[in-house]
Amino acid sequence: MSSFGSMWADLEPVGRHSSTGGYRRFAWTAVDATLREWFRGEAERRGLDLVTDRAGNLWAWSGNPDADGPGLVVGSHLDSVPDGGAFDGPLGVVSAFAALDELRARGFVPDRPLGIACFADEEGARFGVACAGSRLLTGVLDPDRARALTDDDGTTMAEAMATAGHDAAVLGRDEETLRRVGTFLELHVEQGRGLVDTGDPVGVASSIWPHGRWRLDLRGRADHAGTTRLADRDDPMLALVGAISVARASAERHGSLATVGKLRVRPNGVNAIPSEVTAWLDARGPSEDGVRSVVAEVAEAAGTVPAEESWTSSTDFDAGLRDRLAAVVGEGAGMPAPVLPTGAGHDAGILSAAGVETAMLFVRNPTGVSHSPAEHAEPADCLAGVDALARAIEALA
Amino acid sequence: MSSFGSMWADLEPVGRHSSTGGYRRFAWTAVDATLREWFRGEAERRGLDLVTDRAGNLWAWSGNPDADGPGLVVGSHLDSVPDGGAFDGPLGVVSAFAALDELRARGFVPDRPLGIACFADEEGARFGVACAGSRLLTGVLDPDRARALTDDDGTTMAEAMATAGHDAAVLGRDEETLRRVGTFLELHVEQGRGLVDTGDPVGVASSIWPHGRWRLDLRGRADHAGTTRLADRDDPMLALVGAISVARASAERHGSLATVGKLRVRPNGVNAIPSEVTAWLDARGPSEDGVRSVVAEVAEAAGTVPAEESWTSSTDFDAGLRDRLAAVVGEGAGMPAPVLPTGAGHDAGILSAAGVETAMLFVRNPTGVSHSPAEHAEPADCLAGVDALARAIEALA
Numbered sequence: 001m002s003s004f005g006s007m008w009a010d011l012e013p014v015g016r017h018s019s020t021g022g023y024r025r026f027a028w029t030a031v032d033a034t035l036r037e038w039f040r041g042e043a044e045r046r047g048l049d050l051v052t053d054r055a056g057n058l059w060a061w062s063g064n065p066d067a068d069g070p071g072l073v074v075g076s077h078l079d080s081v082p083d084g085g086a087f088d089g090p091l092g093v094v095s096a097f098a099a100l101d102e103l104r105a106r107g108f109v110p111d112r113p114l115g116i117a118c119f120a121d122e123e124g125a126r127f128g129v130a131c132a133g134s135r136l137l138t139g140v141l142d143p144d145r146a147r148a149l150t151d152d153d154g155t156t157m158a159e160a161m162a163t164a165g166h167d168a169a170v171l172g173r174d175e176e177t178l179r180r181v182g183t184f185l186e187l188h189v190e191q192g193r194g195l196v197d198t199g200d201p202v203g204v205a206s207s208i209w210p211h212g213r214w215r216l217d218l219r220g221r222a223d224h225a226g227t228t229r230l231a232d233r234d235d236p237m238l239a240l241v242g243a244i245s246v247a248r249a250s251a252e253r254h255g256s257l258a259t260v261g262k263l264r265v266r267p268n269g270v271n272a273i274p275s276e277v278t279a280w281l282d283a284r285g286p287s288e289d290g291v292r293s294v295v296a297e298v299a300e301a302a303g304t305v306p307a308e309e310s311w312t313s314s315t316d317f318d319a320g321l322r323d324r325l326a327a328v329v330g331e332g333a334g335m336p337a338p339v340l341p342t343g344a345g346h347d348a349g350i351l352s353a354a355g356v357e358t359a360m361l362f363v364r365n366p367t368g369v370s371h372s373p374a375e376h377a378e379p380a381d382c383l384a385g386v387d388a389l390a391r392a393i394e395a396l397a
Numbered sequence: 398m399s400s401f402g403s404m405w406a407d408l409e410p411v412g413r414h415s416s417t418g419g420y421r422r423f424a425w426t427a428v429d430a431t432l433r434e435w436f437r438g439e440a441e442r443r444g445l446d447l448v449t450d451r452a453g454n455l456w457a458w459s460g461n462p463d464a465d466g467p468g469l470v471v472g473s474h475l476d477s478v479p480d481g482g483a484f485d486g487p488l489g490v491v492s493a494f495a496a497l498d499e500l501r502a503r504g505f506v507p508d509r510p511l512g513i514a515c516f517a518d519e520e521g522a523r524f525g526v527a528c529a530g531s532r533l534l535t536g537v538l539d540p541d542r543a544r545a546l547t548d549d550d551g552t553t554m555a556e557a558m559a560t561a562g563h564d565a566a567v568l569g570r571d572e573e574t575l576r577r578v579g580t581f582l583e584l585h586v587e588q589g590r591g592l593v594d595t596g597d598p599v600g601v602a603s604s605i606w607p608h609g610r611w612r613l614d615l616r617g618r619a620d621h622a623g624t625t626r627l628a629d630r631d632d633p634m635l636a637l638v639g640a641i642s643v644a645r646a647s648a649e650r651h652g653s654l655a656t657v658g659k660l661r662v663r664p665n666g667v668n669a670i671p672s673e674v675t676a677w678l679d680a681r682g683p684s685e686d687g688v689r690s691v692v693a694e695v696a697e698a699a700g701t702v703p704a705e706e707s708w709t710s711s712t713d714f715d716a717g718l719r720d721r722l723a724a725v726v727g728e729g730a731g732m733p734a735p736v737l738p739t740g741a742g743h744d745a746g747i748l749s750a751a752g753v754e755t756a757m758l759f760v761r762n763p764t765g766v767s768h769s770p771a772e773h774a775e776p777a778d779c780l781a782g783v784d785a786l787a788r789a790i791e792a793l794a
Contacts, residue, residue: 083664191624222769225656226740227588259622267480343623372619
């Protein structure tokens with residue numbers, strides 16, 4: 001297990017912000033390049049063959065998936081939300097390498113090729129589209145749209161990729177890569193307290209709620225805060241008030257979740273009535289109709305037509321694989337591991353929707369807190385996750 | 398009048414943002430240094446003696462204010478709000494040089510020293526305190542507090558001044574500079590439509606409303622937007638909704654103005670419930686009690702104690718000077734120029750409160766729009782302003 005601790009220690013300082021303690025690991029930045037270099041080093045150390053696909057996702061293969069595939073792939077992502085935690089993403093990648101180490105130490109030889117994947121830009125923190133790497137790989141994100149996406153500084157994804165040494169001209173559904181992937185398995189820290197309630201260190205995912213992101217452009221007229229009569233104002237902050245309060249009330253009514261977590265105010269001066277406020281709405285829930293109703297009600301309150309930046313329908317993971325994994329993971333305890341849904345999107349969800357046989361394992365999160373510097377998992381539970389992943393690989397490969 | 402046009406053309410591109418067309422001229426930046434260099438050049442070209450005071454304000458003197466003073470000073474500022482207009486500030490500085498040119502062309506010789514002033518950091522766009530240069534000069538802004546003020550990147554005012562070559566160790570009330578200023582006269586574009594209503598190109602200020610800025614720190618708990626139940630959330634966006642809506646309603650009730658024009662959201666991620674939202678409240682009005690009531694009601698709605706970043710009581714300009722100027726400016730029209738109050742703060746207000754004999758001239762603003770790229774004044778009105786300023790100098794010097 002020492003390989004887990006040493007990998008964790010290597011990643012610990014990368015992209016960590018000194019004052020918040022949170023991670024800022026955004027796609028196609030210098031920090032991202034350091035993380036990719038780390039992945040390359042871990043793959044080389046284990047004699048794996050590293051391949052970068054057309055979308056910029058990294059694949060480290062043991063065995064030849066073209067000749068002897070399709071293979072079994074385990075992995076996750078290394079990027080983060082702004083001021084995110086250490087576990088969301090990296091736990092799945094580090095556990096994949098550690099599980100491989102454990103299996104090799106036991107002398108296990110897989111009977112099909114085994115890959116470890118690191119997906120690019122899972123959080124979409126920089127360009128607004130979550131799971132951009134897996135969406136590009138599977139072709140559900142249009143390459144032209146992706147290339148033109150901009151970050152807050154106006155840099156396009158194509159420019160950011162070029163700076164990082166990846167040619168955005170090759171973006172597009174990558175059949176060659178997809179053919180290699182027979183089964184995909186993603187281990188992830190839980191982002192809720194389901195496993196706290198059941199008292200288990202590891203669980204298996206049943207489904208991912210339908211979820212999406214919408215941008216609300218609230219336009220007004222810039223003017224002087226000290227001289228413009230209230231009646232003469234066209235202040236987009238008032239539309240923002242409507243958007244935020246309706247998002248909450250409407251989500252409650254429809255049994256969904258809705259969040260306005262990101263704002264951009266222009267010109268953002270203390271004594272200037274804003275010319276424009278841009279608000280991003282994240283909405284999800286067990287029912288697609290419920291989510292769609294929330295978005296419609298928020299848009300009406302804000303008086304604007306929302307721009308849909310991403311949308312993912314409900315994803316039910318492969319039922320056979322799910323039950324098999326629940327049995328394998330629960331073997332030690334003498335009963336199947338718990339099976340639970342999640343509101344969080346994952347690359348596993350994108351691959352599942354694209355027809356890949358896919359499953360997810362969750363590791364217990366004692367507070368349920370995620371997307372925060374306070375995100376945490378206990379070391380013993382992380383090791384239980386590595387063990388569960390190793391047993392899953394053994395059963396499937 | 399060609400000197401006005403050529404100065405205006407020189408300033409036109411400095412700090413202008415290519416996509417918004419607005420100006421971003423913030424204190425102690427490279428753009429600010431270019432503006433100061435421009436001021437120095439205009440002073441040198443006219444044989445004026447340039448002095449930088451302890452606060453970093455620039456003074457260009459004709460004559461010796463120490464030996465033959467105190468003198469008459471005209472001027473304004475060159476910095477801007479984010480995406481501000483071309484007139485707020487620069488019109489007063491350019492008109493001061495142009496009025497001097499006009500008087501010299503006519504052979505006028507003042508019988509007391511004549512200065513042209515350029516105040517530093519009038520808008521407070523970078524460090525949050527408006528009229529920082531004149532507040533430091535007069536000692537109403539504590540030097541320790543000023544040095545420790547930070548911009549959005551965490552740079553302190555002391556560091557920013559040092560980078561720009563000004564030693565922040567010398568900040569503090571500057572008696573030597575104040576002794577030189579017998580009378581201060583600031584020409585400014587009007588930031589309302591008072592002169593449109595009266596049909597005059599130029600007016601005289603009566604008073605500045607009491608006004609201030611408060612920072613509201615709204616704290617919550619960062620968490621995942623897709624997995625945290627609504628009931629478990631501590632989302633500071635809901636407190637923001639209360640602050641903005643109460644600011645508007647309370648200002649209406651108290652006959653005041655209140656604006657939330659600047660926000661900072663942390664971490665500002667689409668799928669992250671914010672850990673903190675910081676909102677800035679600008680409040681003003683004819684009555685100090687009304688303004689104080691608005692701030693108290695907003696603070697209660699937001700559930701926080703507001704941090705007062707600046708406060709300026711009502712300022713009534715010198716009545717004798719005001720009436721004399723109204724008569725001088727109105728001479729051509731055969732009746733005194735209109736006298737009108739304003740809700741906007743100015744360095745003239747700070748100097749007046751500090752006991753300097755002070756007056757302001759306003760130039761008509763056809764739309765009343767200010768703090769916006771659309772801010773405008775007609776060329777003929779600008780020239781009428783230069784003419785009024787020249788006649789005022791003639792009468793007072």
